[in-house]
Amino acid sequence: MDWSSTLLQVIDLRSFSSVWYWMAVAVVWSSVSHFVLGIPYDLIQRAKRHGGQGLIDLEDVVRVNVNRFMHIGETAGLFLASFATFLLTGLLVLGFFYWIELAQAIFLLAFPLSIVGMVTLSTARKISVSDPKGEDLFGVLHRHRLITQSIGMCALFVTAMFGMYENLDVARHLIQ
Template sequence: MPPFDSLIGVLSSRSFSTIWFWLALIGMWSAAGRTVLGVPAEVLTRARTAIRRGEAEGAPVITLLDWLSLTLPRWRLGPREGAIFLAVTSFLLTSLAIMGFGFGLELAQALTLVGLPFWLLFWMRVRLARRLVPLLAAAQEGQTPLAEAAAGTLRHMTRHRLWVTLLSMAAVLVTLLWGMLWVLLHPFGI
């Protein structure tokens, strides 16, 4: 049991050798891959099937665009909010990385290896939302046919989902390799 008389003692707790860390990591990535900007994967699948059948103005496509109209406003960041969020999160991740990899604190290393990919995932989602807003707005105003807007959103969302899958696999692999190395080099937690 680590000494809890200082902040350094708390931050040096065991992470890589507990099953709870690995369950939380897998659970977080599993939850992150189930939706794209809050739209369930089933909605994407149904809309893609409807477009392939030629039912571009059917209920599944309208359901997809309705989901997007509800979830996209959450992902809008103005330049000021984006800069503030970027600065604060960059500071926190850099601080964790310095404490973890500079001072050798296991918990800070674990939090860095979990936090950095989710930070990248957040910015990927913001970027996707910025790409989808004009498509959805054009479809709502009638400037773009519904089939074209739905196909464009599906293309962007499918590509995003592929990148999220690759990011999650890389993040888990890197965390796994680093965790194994840490446990091998520090068998007693010291």
């Protein structure tokens, strides 16, 4: 038994046929939809159900995270946007012009995440300006989670369809 060939079979570098890639996609989108502005959704639900100190704690955590996002956006926003655009463009060219499967897989994961990042910054800015409390805050956070989950569902659908196409295309070339 050759350990290197066994290891390469377990860790398949072809992204769309690798169980590791799909596990990573599931974990990423599960985490992104669970954390709303960096706040666990169960904390939001508990504050909504019980109010009192839970609501005060939620409002404090939201204020801290919103201030953090606003500070990052104001100090490094232009640099981060430029760097993310550079990386996404590089992945797009490598993946869909030079047809490198790993770049396609990373692009199909990173591009929707960049959209979620922009939505998160927009929601943080909205909260910073309007400073909602109580039910209004729950509405803003719920709307943000719904948008994030919608982006995730679309991204998962597109990634799964493209991944199936790639796997069928590879199988077609192997048969010929």
